[in-house]
Amino acid sequence: xxxxEGPLKKIDDYRWEIPREYRPGMRVPGLxxxxxxxxxxxxxxQAAEQVVNVAFLPGIVGHSLAMPDxxxxxxxPIGGVAATRxxxxxxxxxxxxxxxxxxxxxxxxNLREDEVRPKMEExxxxxxxxVPSGLGSTGKIKVGKKEMDDILTEGARWAVKRGFxxxxxxxxxxxxxxxxxxxxxxxxxxxxERGSPQSGTLGSGNHFLEVQVVGEIYDQPAARAMGxxxxxxxxxxxxxxxxxxxxxxxxxxxxxxxxxxxxxxIEVPDRELACAPVKSAEGxxxxxxxxCAANYAWANRQCITxxxxxxxxxxxxxxxxEIGLEVVYDVAHNIAKIESYEVDGKKLSLCVHRKGATRAxxxxxxxxxxxxxEVGQPVLIPGDMGRYSFVAVGTDRAVKESFGSVCHGAGRRxxxxxxxxxxxxxxxxxxxxxxxxxxxxASRGGLAEEASEAYKDVAEVVEVCHQAGxxxxxxxxxxxxxVKG
Amino acid sequence: MKRFDVVEHTADTGIIAYGTDxxxxxxxxxxGMFSLMADLRQVREETSRYVEAEAGDxxxxxxSWLNELLYIFDVERIIFRRxxxxxxxxxxxKADAYGEKxxxxxxxxxxxxxxATYHTLKVAERRERYSIxxxxxx
Numbered sequence: 001x002x003x004x005e006g007p008l009k010k011i012d013d014y015r016w017e018i019p020r021e022y023r024p025g026m027r028v029p030g031l032x033x034x035x036x037x038x039x040x041x042x043x044x045x046q047a048a049e050q051v052v053n054v055a056f057l058p059g060i061v062g063h064s065l066a067m068p069d070x071x072x073x074x075x076x077p078i079g080g081v082a083a084t085r086x087x088x089x090x091x092x093x094x095x096x097x098x099x100x101x102x103x104x105x106x107x108x109x110n111l112r113e114d115e116v117r118p119k120m121e122e123x124x125x126x127x128x129x130x131v132p133s134g135l136g137s138t139g140k141i142k143v144g145k146k147e148m149d150d151i152l153t154e155g156a157r158w159a160v161k162r163g164f165x166x167x168x169x170x171x172x173x174x175x176x177x178x179x180x181x182x183x184x185x186x187x188x189x190x191x192x193e194r195g196s197p198q199s200g201t202l203g204s205g206n207h208f209l210e211v212q213v214v215g216e217i218y219d220q221p222a223a224r225a226m227g228x229x230x231x232x233x234x235x236x237x238x239x240x241x242x243x244x245x246x247x248x249x250x251x252x253x254x255x256x257x258x259x260x261x262x263x264x265x266i267e268v269p270d271r272e273l274a275c276a277p278v279k280s281a282e283g284x285x286x287x288x289x290x291x292c293a294a295n296y297a298w299a300n301r302q303c304i305t306x307x308x309x310x311x312x313x314x315x316x317x318x319x320x321x322e323i324g325l326e327v328v329y330d331v332a333h334n335i336a337k338i339e340s341y342e343v344d345g346k347k348l349s350l351c352v353h354r355k356g357a358t359r360a361x362x363x364x365x366x367x368x369x370x371x372x373x374e375v376g377q378p379v380l381i382p383g384d385m386g387r388y389s390f391v392a393v394g395t396d397r398a399v400k401e402s403f404g405s406v407c408h409g410a411g412r413r414x415x416x417x418x419x420x421x422x423x424x425x426x427x428x429x430x431x432x433x434x435x436x437x438x439x440x441x442a443s444r445g446g447l448a449e450e451a452s453e454a455y456k457d458v459a460e461v462v463e464v465c466h467q468a469g470x471x472x473x474x475x476x477x478x479x480x481x482x483v484k485g
Numbered sequence: 486m487k488r489f490d491v492v493e494h495t496a497d498t499g500i501i502a503y504g505t506d507x508x509x510x511x512x513x514x515x516x517g518m519f520s521l522m523a524d525l526r527q528v529r530e531e532t533s534r535y536v537e538a539e540a541g542d543x544x545x546x547x548x549s550w551l552n553e554l555l556y557i558f559d560v561e562r563i564i565f566r567r568x569x570x571x572x573x574x575x576x577x578x579k580a581d582a583y584g585e586k587x588x589x590x591x592x593x594x595x596x597x598x599x600x601a602t603y604h605t606l607k608v609a610e611r612r613e614r615y616s617i618x619x620x621x622x623x
Contacts, residue, residue, distance in 0.1 A: 072494065074604045074622060098599045098622040135522060135597040136562050136587040194559040204597040205623055244559035247599045247622070251552050254603070259541070271603040415493045416596065416623060444593050 004048045008032065008039060014468040017063075018052055025269070026055040031063035032070060033407075035464050041413070041456070042070060047077040053269045054082050058277070059089015061343050061350065065402055067357050068464040069411030069456065073097070075272030078356035078412075081405045084278065086338060086349040090266065091283045092275035093257065093290070095353030097334040098250045100290055101297035102241030104380040105173070105305065105330035106391065108227040109323055111234040111316065113213040113480070119315050120211065120438050120481045126311040127209055131304050133202035133485040134442025141303065143199045148192050149184040151199065155295030156330075159302035165309075165327075169302060171369050173330040174359060177298035179337075182291035187245075188252050191289075195245030195296055200303035204443050206450060207240040207485040209308065210382070212389060212477035222375040222393050222474040226328045235477055236312075236325065237382060237389060238304050240485070241334065242297035249293045253286045278338075278351050287336065287351075294335055301330060328391070329378035333358045333408035341403055352403045360394030360406040360471050379471050383410045383458030385439060385450060385482045386432055390462045392471035406471045410458035419454035420445050432482075441484035450484060489517035492618065499605075499620035508570035510608070510615035511550060511578060515568045518551055518601070518621065519584075522558075524593040528566040531585040536578075543575040544606045547617055550578050551601035562587045598623050 008016040011031075016039065018030030030051040034042060042048060047070050054076055055064035061083055070079035075094025084090055116123070132139055141162075143151065151158045156170055156177025170176045184192075202209065212235040217223045228235075242249075257274040260282040261267070266275060276282040309325050316323055336353045343350075361368055361377040368377055376393035383389045387410075398404050428447040432439050441447045459476075466473050489502040500517035504510030519525055534557055538549040557563055565584035572579040587594070599622040607618040 074602045074620075098602075134589065135594045136558065136564075136589075138562070190556055190560075194556060196560075197562075198559065205599075244556075244599075248552075248556065251548075251600050255540075255545075255549075258545075271606070415498060417491050417498050418493055442594075443596050445595050449596060 002046065004043045004046055006048055006052070014464050018048065023052055026052060027060050028055050029063055030055055032066045033464055033468050033470070034068045035460065038068060038460065045072045047072045050077040051080065053273060054080060056269055057082060057084055057090055057092060057273065057275060058266060059084040061085060061348065062403070067407035068461045069356065069407045069409055071411045073355060075270055076353065076355040079407060080355045081353065081357045081402055083341065083350040083352045083403045086278045086351055089278055089351060090275035091278045091286060091336055091351050092273055092353065093250050093253045093286060094272040094274065095355050096250070096290060096336050097355050098247045099241040099334055100246035100249060100293035101332045102334040103297060103301065103330065103332040104382055105238040105301045106328040106380050107236040107305065107325050108328050109234045109236070109325050111323060113232045113234060116211065116234045116480060123211065123311060123315045124438055124440050124481045124483055126315055127308060127483050128440050130307045130311050131202055131209060131483070132200065133483060135204045137201045137442065138197040139200040141200050143196050148196055151299045152184040152187060152292035152295055153182050154178055156298040156302040159299045164303045164306035169305065169327045172327045172371065173298060174332055177302060177330065179291040179294045181288055182295050183288035184292055186285045186289040187249060187292045191245050191248035191252065194248050195243060198243040198245070200300060201243060202240050202304060202485040203243050204446070204485040208385065209483040210237045210385065210479050211481040212237055212479050214475055215388065215478045216476040218473045218475060225371055225375045226378055226391065226474070227326060228475060236308060238301055238308070239382060240300055240304065242293040243300065245296050246293040249289045253289060257282055257286065290336060294332060298330070329380060331358050331380050339404065341399065350403065352405070354405050356408045357405045358408045359404055360398045361404050362394045362396045362399055379406055381407060381409060381458060381462055384452045384455040385479055386435065386437065386452030387458065388476050388478050390458065390476055391474045392462065392466065393474055394471055395469055397469040398471060402470055406465045407461050410455040410461060412454055413456050414454040416449040419451055420448040423448040423451060437479050437482065439482045439484065443485070446484045488513040494620050497621055497623040499618065502617045504615045505613060507573050507615055510617050511547070511570050511573060512568035514547060514617045514619060515551060515554055515565065515582070518598060519565055521621065522595055522598055523564055525566040527592050528564050529585045530567060530583040532563060533581050533583045534563065536580050536582055538578045540576055543608045546576060546578055547606060547608060547619055548601045548603060551619065554582060555598060555600065564592065596623055
C-alpha cells in the first residue's frame with residue numbers, strides 16, 4: 001500500500017495536526033494523537049487520509065480526531081472520533097462501524113492469582129462450553145419476535161429482568177446498558193432474524209473472554225473505587241458486540257443513506273462515509289436502529305456476564321458473594337451518541353462518533369454513577385492476549401479536547417491473513433503457555449490471527465493518551481487465560 | 486484459472502475474485518468469501534437456496550450479493566460452496582447457492598466475516614477477464 005506523505009504539523013510531543021489547507025473541502029483540521037515513534041507506522045497506510053476524509057463531513061466541529069491506536073478502517077479510521085452539530089450536521093454509519101456497540105466489560109473478583117491458576121484449565125473449559133462462541137454459534141436462549149423487540153428497546157435491562165445479573169450491573173454500564181431513542185421498527189426484519197439465534201453469543205474474530213490478574217496499580221484511590229485493592233487480584237474481561245444484527249443494521253443504513261445523500265445534496269470523498277443530516281428522517285431512523293443494535297450488544301454482554309458467573313461458582317465452589325465477580329464498568333467503543341459540549345464558548349448538542357474509541361468522562365460528570373463521581377469514568381483498554389490490558393479514567397481535558405473520548409485498544413499492526421502466515425494455532429498456544437497463559441479458540445486460525453505480533457503494544461498507545469492528558473492510568477492487568485471466539 | 490486471491494488489509498481481509506464473465510466472477514467472489522470462513526473441501530452440497538440481489542450499480546451489487554449470503558449463513562447456518570449465477574445485470578442478480586448446515590465437528594471453521602464493504606470495492610473488466618476486489622469487515 002502507498003505510504004501516506006501528507007503534512008503532520010507538530011503541536012506538541014503527542015499531537016499532530018493535518019492542516020485544513022491540505023485538501024480543499026476539509027471543514028476542520030485533522031488531529032492525530034501519537035508519539036513521534038508511532039508516526040512512521042501510521043504513515044505506512046492510508047489511515048491519515050481517512051482522518052482527512054472525515055473532516056469533509058457537514059457540520060463537523062473542532063478537529064477530525066484519531067487516537068494513537070489508529071489504523072485503516074472503512075470510511076472512518078479505527079480510532080477515529082468526530083463530532084457533528086445535531087442542528088445542521090450529519091450522522092454516518094461509517095463513524096460507528098459494522099459491529100455496533102462492540103465494547104468491553106470488566107468484572108472484578110475477590111480471588112487471588114494463586115487460587116485461580118491451578119484451576120485455569122477447568123475454568124476455561126467451562127467458560128468455553130457455557131458461553132457460546134465461534135463462527136455460526138447459536139445462543140442458549142430462544143428469542144421470539146416480541147422478546148427481540150424488548151431486547152432492542154431495553155438492552156441490558158431485558159437480561160436483568162430475565163434473571164441474568166442484577167440491577168447493580170446496570171448502574172456501572174455506559175447508558176445503564178440502554179441507549180434511549182431505540183425504535184425496533186427501524187430495524188429490518190433481516191437484522192432481527194440474524195440477531196435472534198445469536199443472542200447471548202460471544203461471536204468470532206477478535207472477541208474474547210479473558211481472565212486477568214492485576215499486575216500494577218498506578219492510582220490507588222481510583223482502583224479502590226473499582227473494587228481493586230491489590231496486585232494479584234483476579235479480573236474478567238468480556239469483549240463482544242452486536243453480532244449479525246449490528247452488521248445488518250450497518251449494511252442496511254449505508255445503503256439507505258447513500259441514496260439519501262443525493263436527495264440532501266451531500267458529497268463525501270468515500271462511499272463508506274455515507275451520511276444523512278442528524279435531523280433528517282433517514283438520519284433519525286439510523287440513530288434509532290443503531291440504538292437498538294447497541295442495546296442488543298449490552299444485553300449480550302449482560303447474558304455472558306451471568307453465564308461467566310455460573311462458571312466461576314462451579315469451579316471455585318464458593319458463593320457468588322464470596323467470589324465477587326461484580327461489574328467494574330462496561331463501555332461501548334463503536335457508537336454514535338448525542339452529547340453536549342462547549343465549542344468556541346457555545347454550548348452545542350453534538351453527535352459524537354466513536355469508531356474504535358472509548359468514552360472517557362471525568363470526575364463529577366453528571367452521567368457517572370456515584371461510585372465514580374470522585375475518580376472519573378473507568379476506561380477499559382484491552383491489549384493483545386499475550387501482553388497486558390489497561391484500565392484508566394477519563395479527564396476534563398478529554399471533554400475539552402476530544403469530546404470525552406480516548407483510545408480503545410492496541411490497534412492492529414498486521415492483517416489477520418498476514419498474522420496467520422506460517423503461524424499455527426499450536427505455536428501460538430505454546431508461546432502463550434510459556435508465559436503462563438492458557439488459550440482456547442473456537443475457530444481454526446483464531447489464535448494465530450490474534451497473536452501478539454499482529455498488534456501494536458497497547459502500553460505505548462495508553463501512554464500517549466495518558467501523557468496527552470486524555471485519560472489517567474489506573475492499573476495494568478496480565479492475562480492468565482483466554483477464550484477466543 | 487485461479488478463482489481468487491486474498492488481499493491484505495491491516496484490520497481485515499479482502500479478496501480479488503476472477504472470472505471469464507460476470508457470472509463466474511460473482512460466483513468466485515462468493516466462493517472466496519466462504520473460503521475465508523471454512524475449508525470448503527469438507528462442505529457437501531446437501532441443500533440449496535435461491536438468492537436475489539439488487540443494487541444501484543455493479544459495484545454495490547457485489548456487496549448486496551455477498552451480504553445476502555452472509556445473512557442466510559447467520560439465519561440458517563448454511564455454509565455455501567458452489568454458486569450458479571443464473572441471471573445478472575449491473576443492478577440485479579439471481580443465483581442458486583449450494584452447501585450444507587454448519588457442523589463444527591466436521592467443518593474446519595475459521596474466523597467469521599461480518600460484512601462485505603464498499604471499501605476500495607472494484608469490478609474491473611480487461612480483455613474478457615473480469616475481476617472483483619472486495620474487502621471484508623472480519
